[in-house]
Amino acid sequence: MKKSILDLYPTTKLLGVLFVFISILIVPGYAYQYAILPICMVIALLAGVLQSFCSLFFKGVTLIVLFIFIIQGFFYPGETVLWSGWIFSLKLEGLNYSLLLTSKIVAITASIILFFQITKTKDLIIALEKMGTPKKVTYVIMSTLQIIPQMRKQLNVIMDAQRSRGVETEGSLMIRAKAIVPVLGTLIISSFENTQERVITLESRAFTTQRKKTNVTVLPKGPLDTIVRIVLLLLLVLIIWKGVIG
Amino acid sequence: MSLLSMKNVSYRYPINNWKSLKQVTLNIEAGVFYAVIGAGGAGKTTLCSVFRGFIPHFYHGELEGEVQLFGKNLLQYELADIAARIGYLFQNPFTQISGAKETVFEEIAYGLENLGVEPAEIRKKVEDVIALLKLEKIAESNPTELSGGQKQRVAFASVIVMDPEVIIIDEPTSQLDPQGTEEIFRIIDLMKQRGKTIILVEHKMEWIAEFADRIIVMEDGQVVMQGDTQSILSNPKVMEHGGTLPQYAEVGLKLLGEEGIHQVPITRKQGELVFSKLQKGGAE
Amino acid sequence: MAILTLDQVSFRYPNGTNAVDRISMSFQAGEKAAIIGQNGAGKTTAVKLMNGLLKPSSGTVTVDGWDTKEHTTAQISSKVGYVFQNPDDQLFHETIYEEVAFSTRHLNVDAAEAKKITDTALELTGLTEYATLHPYSLPYSMRKFVTIAAVIAMQSKVMILDEPTAGQDGRSLERLTRITDYLTGIGKTVITITHDMTYVANHFERVIVMANGHVLSDSTAKEIFWQPALMQESYIQAPPVSQLASALHWPGRIVTVDEFVEYGSGQVLERKDSM
Numbered sequence: 001m002k003k004s005i006l007d008l009y010p011t012t013k014l015l016g017v018l019f020v021f022i023s024i025l026i027v028p029g030y031a032y033q034y035a036i037l038p039i040c041m042v043i044a045l046l047a048g049v050l051q052s053f054c055s056l057f058f059k060g061v062t063l064i065v066l067f068i069f070i071i072q073g074f075f076y077p078g079e080t081v082l083w084s085g086w087i088f089s090l091k092l093e094g095l096n097y098s099l100l101l102t103s104k105i106v107a108i109t110a111s112i113i114l115f116f117q118i119t120k121t122k123d124l125i126i127a128l129e130k131m132g133t134p135k136k137v138t139y140v141i142m143s144t145l146q147i148i149p150q151m152r153k154q155l156n157v158i159m160d161a162q163r164s165r166g167v168e169t170e171g172s173l174m175i176r177a178k179a180i181v182p183v184l185g186t187l188i189i190s191s192f193e194n195t196q197e198r199v200i201t202l203e204s205r206a207f208t209t210q211r212k213k214t215n216v217t218v219l220p221k222g223p224l225d226t227i228v229r230i231v232l233l234l235l236l237v238l239i240i241w242k243g244v245i246g
Numbered sequence: 247m248s249l250l251s252m253k254n255v256s257y258r259y260p261i262n263n264w265k266s267l268k269q270v271t272l273n274i275e276a277g278v279f280y281a282v283i284g285a286g287g288a289g290k291t292t293l294c295s296v297f298r299g300f301i302p303h304f305y306h307g308e309l310e311g312e313v314q315l316f317g318k319n320l321l322q323y324e325l326a327d328i329a330a331r332i333g334y335l336f337q338n339p340f341t342q343i344s345g346a347k348e349t350v351f352e353e354i355a356y357g358l359e360n361l362g363v364e365p366a367e368i369r370k371k372v373e374d375v376i377a378l379l380k381l382e383k384i385a386e387s388n389p390t391e392l393s394g395g396q397k398q399r400v401a402f403a404s405v406i407v408m409d410p411e412v413i414i415i416d417e418p419t420s421q422l423d424p425q426g427t428e429e430i431f432r433i434i435d436l437m438k439q440r441g442k443t444i445i446l447v448e449h450k451m452e453w454i455a456e457f458a459d460r461i462i463v464m465e466d467g468q469v470v471m472q473g474d475t476q477s478i479l480s481n482p483k484v485m486e487h488g489g490t491l492p493q494y495a496e497v498g499l500k501l502l503g504e505e506g507i508h509q510v511p512i513t514r515k516q517g518e519l520v521f522s523k524l525q526k527g528g529a530e
Numbered sequence: 531m532a533i534l535t536l537d538q539v540s541f542r543y544p545n546g547t548n549a550v551d552r553i554s555m556s557f558q559a560g561e562k563a564a565i566i567g568q569n570g571a572g573k574t575t576a577v578k579l580m581n582g583l584l585k586p587s588s589g590t591v592t593v594d595g596w597d598t599k600e601h602t603t604a605q606i607s608s609k610v611g612y613v614f615q616n617p618d619d620q621l622f623h624e625t626i627y628e629e630v631a632f633s634t635r636h637l638n639v640d641a642a643e644a645k646k647i648t649d650t651a652l653e654l655t656g657l658t659e660y661a662t663l664h665p666y667s668l669p670y671s672m673r674k675f676v677t678i679a680a681v682i683a684m685q686s687k688v689m690i691l692d693e694p695t696a697g698q699d700g701r702s703l704e705r706l707t708r709i710t711d712y713l714t715g716i717g718k719t720v721i722t723i724t725h726d727m728t729y730v731a732n733h734f735e736r737v738i739v740m741a742n743g744h745v746l747s748d749s750t751a752k753e754i755f756w757q758p759a760l761m762q763e764s765y766i767q768a769p770p771v772s773q774l775a776s777a778l779h780w781p782g783r784i785v786t787v788d789e790f791v792e793y794g795s796g797q798v799l800e801r802k803d804s805m
Contacts, residue, residue, distance in 0.1 A: 122348055135360075143345040150345075150390050154619075160583055161620045163603035164612045166636035166684065170602040186622045194618075197341035200300060204357070204405060205344055206329035211362035216355040216372065218365055261667065286671050286699045337697065338670050340616055394616060395569045420697035421615075423569045423725045424767045449699055452770045490700040493728060493770040493787060500791045517774045524797040 005047040010127035020111040026243040033103035040110040049117040072098040250274040255311035266292040268467040279444040281454040284464035285488030333410035342401035394421040451492040455512040480510035532556040539589035549575035562720040567740035568765040582606035611681035617673040627661040633683035655679040695726040731785040
């Protein structure tokens with residue numbers, strides 16, 4: 001099961017995300033939208049990535065959801081007061097609005113996080129290239145994604161260099177902040193300072209050739225892909241039909 | 247017939263107000279291994295950039311004179327057309343990883359992918375090169391996480407896998423230990439035996455003496471000496487021009503004229519032959 | 531009194547590999563030493579332990595009386611300056627002058643003194659005429675000298691140079707020698723990691739050989755470059771003249787050009803005498 005999910009063609013998985021995007025806008029209410037989360041978690045479990053999915057999702061989304069509930073709950077215009085304290089009153093309309101808004105956020109975030117958990121970046125790039133995406137675009141995607149861990153590593157190296165030059169980096173948050181902030185500018189610049197040489201490197205690898213690019217990694221499209229795509233299409237048609245007909 | 251040539255070429259980088267190349271005339275013949283030597287700033291890297299077409303297509307600046315690659319004027323080329331025929335490795339190993347790939351295997355394959363080679367063929371070529379450069383242990387590692395020396399070897403692999411006719415290499419062993427250096431030189435020699443034309447910039451004279459066919463000495467933007475390896479690397483004038491000689495030649499020059507020493511050796515084997523005559527009671 | 535001591539120091543990386551295993555070495559003020567060995571032998575780990583970037587998993591590193599475990603790297607940097615292998619990791623400022631002058635910030639000196647220190651460092655490294663330029667306008671090999679100047683300006687008692695010889699031409703190597711001699715002349719300790727065995731044989735009395743996280747030898751060039759078993763175990767090669775002298779079966783453990791020439795002309799004289 002795990003392998004089948006992970007082996008699905010990247011575009012198939014992308015279609016899944018697209019399906020979520022469209023369906024949550026058509027289906028009324030918030031139950032369906034919220035339900036996307038447990039569905040994603042089940043898929044994550046089957047694919048063996050539940051732990052990383054949960055840690056990423058809950059870390060990122062919990063605060064936002066809470067924030068929205070508080071703000072909208074107390075400040076969204078409405079009459080039906082559920083609870084009151086000091087100068088604030090929690091209204092039903094606000095709560096309702098929060099549920100509608102956060103459910104969509106949860107659905108979108110869950111599907112995107114799941115997508116990146118079960119899709120290797122390089123596979124996505126290959127799929128995109130096969131669809132005709134220009135090399136320059138895929139290169140930007142790939143190298144940007146690589147830049148972030150690279151920058152993190154480079155930040156450590158730069159911090160080591162700073163320490164070795166007498167800039168205190170260990171200790172309270174204040175001290176560390178004072179050490180990191182001036183360096184951030186340099187970090188960004190040095191990441192791009194080497195751009196000229198990197199362009200030469202790409203040039204040496206025939207990046208600008210007009211020939212059609214091949215891929216050493218071959219991504220298979222299996223029968224499961226076709227099944228999943230058909231199912232998604234049918235579900236979407238169903239939802240639209242119900243949404244339109246009522 | 248020259249494969250690559252320069253006639254009265256001068257060049258000035260956009261940000262400088264001096265010329266990095268001054269009236270250089272040079273002919274590169276097919277299948278020959280050239281070593282370019284000289285002090286830092288002499289113009290060696292600039293020379294390489296011109297032959298690869300990065301000057302002027304990439305660096306702009308002022309280029310005078312005539313440059314021909316494979317019989318056609320450099321200015322008539324699109325930069326992309328040169329990539330398959332002239333491989334290029336420059337000095338800084340830390341920026342020679344493309345950033346487009348997550349494993350060493352894919353990194354090496356990248357150039358061939360861009361050239362539109364069939365996947366099966368790419369696979370075979372990459373595997374051959376990995377075996378040649380003994381990169382098996384790091385084949386699945388992320389190239390951005392490698393050490394300087396490892397990056398240098400991966401970059402080298404990525405260029406030779408593309409099987410270009412000419413390979414221009416600018417200091418490929420600066421980060422390598424003696425063993426790594428030996429490997430690189432042996433592979434460069436192998437490329438030469440396969441018929442490639444090599445232009446190598448290096449400081450490690452003993453290795454150059456061992457493998458290079460011809461030496462080009464540069465100083466201050468000009469080619470001040472050129473000739474076959476044996477005559478150049480035994481010539482003390484090289485040192486006047488800011489270059490260094492193999493240690494065997496250094497001692498040879500100092501002992502030249504002493505009884506029995508009529509030749510300046512440039513390699514260890516030659517040194518053994520020449521100096522064995524100095525043994526007490528040696529060959530009379 | 532040793533200025534820097536490593537006492538049975540081990541360091542283990544988070545992934546479990548022992549980068550160095552119970553190494554011991556000590557250095558006096560005004561001393562210079564070369565550390566050689568294959569890539570991966572533990573040389574850079576050893577020097578990072580010396581400047582406090584890494585703290586020992588076991589054993590003690592003592593710098594001018596301080597136990598490195600009890601001080602931050604920034605504090606230790608006042609006593610041990612470290613020039614990184616890749617100069618681009620250490621360049622942060624708009625001009626070379628600023629880069630070097632930055633080191634004087636922590637020195638507690640007035641502006642005039644700071645300028646003097648900066649100018650001296652620039653002069654030593656041959657960068658005076660480039661002081662107003664952006665570091666990246668110089669080629670890679672010269673950017674290395676910028677970082678060397680910056681560390682010289684820190685005025686620390688110990689200076690560690692990580693592969694300063696890589697990619698340098700003959701003139702730059704001469705400059706490096708002048709810098710090292712100047713520093714040891716004013717009582718600084720200079721530790722150099724290098725792959726250039728000719729450079730080592732020509733300029734260093736003390737050579738430390740590392741392999742697989744261990745110190746295999748802490749001796750002289752004459753000793754090390756004439757021990758085939760040691761060199762094989764640590765994957766190092768002797769300077770070309772030594773290799774040649776060895777092939778010729780010449781006695782005397784030759785490691786420099788001058789020694790080779792001396793013996794060679796001596797042989798000629800001997801032959802002339804015996805004729």
